[in-house]
Amino acid sequence: MARLEEKHMSRADLARATGATPQAITRALNDTGGRGGTIPPLWAAILEALGLELTAQPRTPGDREV
Numbered sequence: 001m002a003r004l005e006e007k008h009m010s011r012a013d014l015a016r017a018t019g020a021t022p023q024a025i026t027r028a029l030n031d032t033g034g035r036g037g038t039i040p041p042l043w044a045a046i047l048e049a050l051g052l053e054l055t056a057q058p059r060t061p062g063d064r065e066v
Contacts, residue, residue: 001029003058 015022047054
């Protein structure tokens with residue numbers, strides 16, 4: 001994943017940063033077996049009803065890092 005490379009992070013680093021397991025990170029990023037990479041059905045319905053889609057973008061300088 002390009003963003004991980006830009007941040008000089010591995011999937012294991014991302015797992016440690018999020019408190020998840022490396023396997024959960026891989027499932028989420030690859031959406032393997034329907035066990036990750038999806039949003040809860042209620043949020044999917046809310047976004048659909050409002051004609052919205054979920055996107056991610058890099059923060060701009062000055063945005064708070066978590």
